[in-house]
Amino acid sequence: MSDDDDGDESGPDPLHRACPACGAGDLEDGYLEDQGDSSLGFLRWIAGPIVMGRLGRAKVDRHRSIWRVQALRCPRCRHLSLYTTKRA
Numbered sequence: 001m002s003d004d005d006d007g008d009e010s011g012p013d014p015l016h017r018a019c020p021a022c023g024a025g026d027l028e029d030g031y032l033e034d035q036g037d038s039s040l041g042f043l044r045w046i047a048g049p050i051v052m053g054r055l056g057r058a059k060v061d062r063h064r065s066i067w068r069v070q071a072l073r074c075p076r077c078r079h080l081s082l083y084t085t086k087r088a
């Protein structure tokens with residue numbers, strides 16, 4: 001185990017992968033925007049099952065693993081591939 005305090009992912013950069021749908025190699029980097037009220041502006045992936053609060057919103061336990069979602073677009077077939085990137 002390394003002492004990785006910036007929370008970056010390990011492993012190969014998803015940008016260098018081929019499109020899983022058509023095999024093209026030049027995926028476009030991007031993310032999914034969240035325009036909701038008081039949102040952070042981007043979507044996050046949260047480990048574990050969803051837990052609903054009393055106000056009808058999902059409750060986020062800060063002990064969960066939380067990651068930004070990276071969305072890579074294939075310019076050839078328009079397939080969208082989702083990956084987790086930096087911890088959010």
Ligand SMILES: [Zn+2]
Pocket residue numbers: 019020021022023024074075076077078079
């Ligand atoms: Zn493709």
